[in-house]
Amino acid sequence: LSSQTLSRNVRRATITEVARLAGVSVGTASLALNGSSRVAEATVLRVREAAVALAYVPDHAASSLRRRSTESIALVVPDVANPVYVAMAKAVQQVAKERGYHLSLVSTDNVVEEETHAVQGLARRQVDGLILCSLRVTESLVQALEGAGAPVCVIGRLPGGAAVDNVRVDSETGASLAVRHLAGGGHQTIAFVKGTAGTAPSAPRLAGYRRALQEIGLESDPSLEAAGDFTLEGGRAAALELLERRPDLDAVFCSNDLMAIGVMKVLHERRKRVPEEVAVIGMDDIPECTYCTPTLSSVSLSVGQRGRLAAEMLLDRLSGLADLPAQVVTVAPYVVARESTRPAGAHA
Amino acid sequence: LSSQTLSRNVRRATITEVARLAGVSVGTASLALNGSSRVAEATVLRVREAAVALAYVPDHAASSLRRRSTESIALVVPDVANPVYVAMAKAVQQVAKERGYHLSLVSTDNVVEEETHAVQGLARRQVDGLILCSLRVTESLVQALEGAGAPVCVIGRLPGGAAVDNVRVDSETGASLAVRHLAGGGHQTIAFVKGTAGTAPSAPRLAGYRRALQEIGLESDPSLEAAGDFTLEGGRAAALELLERRPDLDAVFCSNDLMAIGVMKVLHERRKRVPEEVAVIGMDDIPECTYCTPTLSSVSLSVGQRGRLAAEMLLDRLSGLADLPAQVVTVAPYVVARESTRPAGAHA
DNA sequence: TTGTATGCGTTATCAT
DNA sequence: ATGATAACGCATACAA
Numbered sequence: 001l002s003s004q005t006l007s008r009n010v011r012r013a014t015i016t017e018v019a020r021l022a023g024v025s026v027g028t029a030s031l032a033l034n035g036s037s038r039v040a041e042a043t044v045l046r047v048r049e050a051a052v053a054l055a056y057v058p059d060h061a062a063s064s065l066r067r068r069s070t071e072s073i074a075l076v077v078p079d080v081a082n083p084v085y086v087a088m089a090k091a092v093q094q095v096a097k098e099r100g101y102h103l104s105l106v107s108t109d110n111v112v113e114e115e116t117h118a119v120q121g122l123a124r125r126q127v128d129g130l131i132l133c134s135l136r137v138t139e140s141l142v143q144a145l146e147g148a149g150a151p152v153c154v155i156g157r158l159p160g161g162a163a164v165d166n167v168r169v170d171s172e173t174g175a176s177l178a179v180r181h182l183a184g185g186g187h188q189t190i191a192f193v194k195g196t197a198g199t200a201p202s203a204p205r206l207a208g209y210r211r212a213l214q215e216i217g218l219e220s221d222p223s224l225e226a227a228g229d230f231t232l233e234g235g236r237a238a239a240l241e242l243l244e245r246r247p248d249l250d251a252v253f254c255s256n257d258l259m260a261i262g263v264m265k266v267l268h269e270r271r272k273r274v275p276e277e278v279a280v281i282g283m284d285d286i287p288e289c290t291y292c293t294p295t296l297s298s299v300s301l302s303v304g305q306r307g308r309l310a311a312e313m314l315l316d317r318l319s320g321l322a323d324l325p326a327q328v329v330t331v332a333p334y335v336v337a338r339e340s341t342r343p344a345g346a347h348a
Numbered sequence: 349l350s351s352q353t354l355s356r357n358v359r360r361a362t363i364t365e366v367a368r369l370a371g372v373s374v375g376t377a378s379l380a381l382n383g384s385s386r387v388a389e390a391t392v393l394r395v396r397e398a399a400v401a402l403a404y405v406p407d408h409a410a411s412s413l414r415r416r417s418t419e420s421i422a423l424v425v426p427d428v429a430n431p432v433y434v435a436m437a438k439a440v441q442q443v444a445k446e447r448g449y450h451l452s453l454v455s456t457d458n459v460v461e462e463e464t465h466a467v468q469g470l471a472r473r474q475v476d477g478l479i480l481c482s483l484r485v486t487e488s489l490v491q492a493l494e495g496a497g498a499p500v501c502v503i504g505r506l507p508g509g510a511a512v513d514n515v516r517v518d519s520e521t522g523a524s525l526a527v528r529h530l531a532g533g534g535h536q537t538i539a540f541v542k543g544t545a546g547t548a549p550s551a552p553r554l555a556g557y558r559r560a561l562q563e564i565g566l567e568s569d570p571s572l573e574a575a576g577d578f579t580l581e582g583g584r585a586a587a588l589e590l591l592e593r594r595p596d597l598d599a600v601f602c603s604n605d606l607m608a609i610g611v612m613k614v615l616h617e618r619r620k621r622v623p624e625e626v627a628v629i630g631m632d633d634i635p636e637c638t639y640c641t642p643t644l645s646s647v648s649l650s651v652g653q654r655g656r657l658a659a660e661m662l663l664d665r666l667s668g669l670a671d672l673p674a675q676v677v678t679v680a681p682y683v684v685a686r687e688s689t690r691p692a693g694a695h696a
Numbered sequence: 697t698t699g700t701a702t703g704c705g706t707t708a709t710c711a712t
Numbered sequence: 713a714t715g716a717t718a719a720c721g722c723a724t725a726c727a728a
Contacts, residue, residue, distance in 0.1 A: 010495060010496075010497030012471065012497065014720095014721060014722085015721070015722065015723095016721080016722095024698075024699085025698065025699045025700070026699090026700095026721095026722080026723090027698075027699060027700075027701090027723080027724075028697085028698055028699070030722065030723055030724085031697095031698090031723090031724090034723085038697065038698090039697070039698080040697060040698085043697080043698085055471075057468060057471040057472050058472060058721085058722075059413070059472065059473050059720085059721050059722070060469075060472040060473055060474045061409050061410075061412040061413040061418070061473055061720085061721080061722095062409075062413050062704090062720070062721035062722045062723090063721080063722060063723080064409040064704095064722095065407070065409040065410050065413050065704050065705070065706090065720090065721085065722075066703080066704055066721080066722045066723050066724085067704090067722080067723070068704075070409070080434065080437060080438065080441070080453075081434050081435070081438050086428065086429050086434060087429070089428060090428065090429050090455075093428070093455060102452075102474075104450075104452055104453075105428075105452075105453045107438075107441060120405060121408075123360065123403075123405035124405050124406065124407065124408040125407050125408055125409055126408045126450075147358060148358075149358030149360065232638070232639065261639050264641070265641060268641050288636060288639055290580070291580065291609050291636055291639060291640055292639055292640055292641065293612070293613060293616050293640065293641055362704095362705060362706085363705070363706065363707095364705080364706095372714075372715085373714065373715040373716065374705095374706085374707090374715090374716090374717095375707080375708080375709090375714075375715065375716075375717085376713080376714055376715070378706070378707060378708085379707090379708095379713095379714090382707085386713065386714095387713070387714085388713060388714085391713080391714080406705085406706075407704085407705050407706070409704085409705080409706095410704070410705035410706040410707090410720090411705080411706055411707080412706095412720095413704090413705085413706075413707095413720050413721065413722090414705080414706045414707045414708080414719080414720055415706080415707065415708095415720090416720075
């Protein structure tokens with residue numbers, strides 16, 4: 001234990017004191033520091049000097065109260081520890097920083113109260129705008145968003161007709177791309193691991209899987225579909241179940257990458273070679289895909305790009321385009337082929 | 349493109365309007381809403397009712413300006429995308445939420461200006477306190493912290509004599525534990541992959557490696573030490589270099605887990621069996637350790653616990669204990685043995 | 697170009 | 713127990 005005393009209660013200088021030291025009025029000092037052109041060069045210098053001398057730092061609360069803007073936005077995601085949202089946050093962060101905004105990151109842990117509280121942040125004027133990424137967008141949440149009185153952008157599917165800016169990805173098509181990719185590699189018996197029942201991303205992925213099988217003319221059977229929960233352990237459990245039910249399967253498509261990694265672990269334990277005996281593909285394309293062995297093929301849903309787009313839409317709203325009609329932007333998914341679906345013989 | 353019009357400019361009610369509707373003065377309304385005991389029960393109810401009717405939400409800027417506190421703290425880390433800091437953020441977030449504080453997460457990308465700007469956030473009164481995690485704590489940064497005039501806690505090593513709260517971990521001992529773990533498994537020729545030169549975590553890990561080899565009486569040689577940069581690719585490069593120089597090595601200790609994963613990938617490509625031919629251990633114990641095959645042994649540096657401790661120290665400061673001497677808390681590292689160092693024959 | 701003065705919405709103090 | 717009112721620190725509209 002150190003025993004240095006902490007110096008607290010450092011007197012902070014106000015702009016009034018800066019003005020006094022510079023020998024001008026507060027009004028002038030304010031204009032000078034905020035870079036107004038209608039202030040004499042010499043005065044600006046004097047004021048700046050005084051500000052430095054007094055180590056003046058503007059009070060953020062006072063400034064936002066007066067200016068009615070905080071220069072910051074919020075990103076609300078289900079779980080900051082999830083690699084998908086980490087990537088999204090990175091992208092949003094980037095754009096926000098470029099345009100001079102501070103990003104406030106909120107993790108809701110899928111608790112609805114946390115989400116509504118975050119939306120209230122807009123009413124509290126804690127942030128100027130908000131990007132929301134929710135696993136279950138309820139009607140009441142949409143109403144809260146519409147009535148928030150500040151720009152909002154939702155990432156993910158939204159109930160039809162909601163007057164809210166929206167960035168989405170066609171994950172159903174993404175799922176069908178995965179199936180087609182596997183089929184193109186010669187795989188015939190393609191199993192599927194579902195996402196958490198009831199969540200927004202879950203249904204379209206299942207739908208895309210089924211649709212693609214039908215279109216291609218491959219076997220579609222409930223015994224090839226296993227329940228999942230978007231976790232690695234859930235992927236393990238699903239794999240065990242599938243291998244039990246359908247030992248003849250030669251490919252597995254998982255609703256997300258984490259479950260695909262779990263599936264690959266089970267296959268490894270069971271001495272099933274990937275991709276020779278069983279090919280595996282996930283969805284989301286998280287960095288961890290390249291960590292595992294073999295590297296995991298995946299369907300990219302462009303989280304980074306979606307984050308960037310959402311941030312740009314939001315910040316555009318904040319710089320004046322506030323009263324245009326709500327926009328919906330859709331990004332396209334694409335397959336990232338790696339070792340877990342590499343045709344036998346082909347090597348990187 | 350949807351064409352719903354966005355409703356902006358929603359008139360927000362002020363406490364003055366709430367007071368008017370409830371038929372009381374603003375002062376009373378404020379006391380009533382903030383739960384003062386010196387207000388008649390009936391009045392409280394009337395005011396609450398009015399607040400609900402008008403959808404009143406207190407203005408955060410005004411409140412912080414008046415109260416001189418924002419009820420929020422900041423966590424400043426080098427990179428929010430790094431799993432280590434994700435875990436740290438999770439822990440801090442948790443504690444902050446429990447104690448009614450909002451957490452503002454700042455990623456500096458190792459840019460010094462970003463760090464100092466974040467520290468300025470204290471002077472701007474944007475946050476009430478700050479937890480700083482930096483890869484290079486310079487003297488000038490320490491001075492900025494000491495003069496910030498608000499509670500600060502640094503996670504990581506700090507120049508001696510700094511009057512700042514501090515949570516650290518003895519990573520040198522952690523490194524030596526890793527080496528001893530490998531030696532205990534019968535490994536004799538233990539290589540080391542360094543961290544990025546010049547960063548704070550780098551030196552003690554190397555020192556611990558060397559010290560342990562010496563204490564145990566194993567070979568210590570520069571040819572067993574490879575440069576690294578804390579990335580997966582860096583780990584790959586180091587592994588290639590080490591295998592070239594010392595094909596006889598039977599174990600590798602890496603300065604972090606990401607590099608260890610890279611090393612394992614190279615070993616897999618070279619058909620070296622892990623752990624039978626070459627054992628591998630990393631450091632940090634990130635969740636990804638359990639994703640790879642075989643699962644990666646690691647030295648836990650208790651990032652979660654460190655985050656929790658730092659948050660608690662900071663929040664304690666904020667609730668009155670501001671003027672006690674600076675504290676230093678050190679947590680102990682420990683080995684998490686997994687498959688990559690499992691003695692041959694032993695299975696989970 | 698600069699000074700003066702008012703108000704942002706809230707909380708806290710001091711009377712009543 | 714409640715009402716009136718003065719700050720908090722800054723930015724701006726208007727006057728000079």
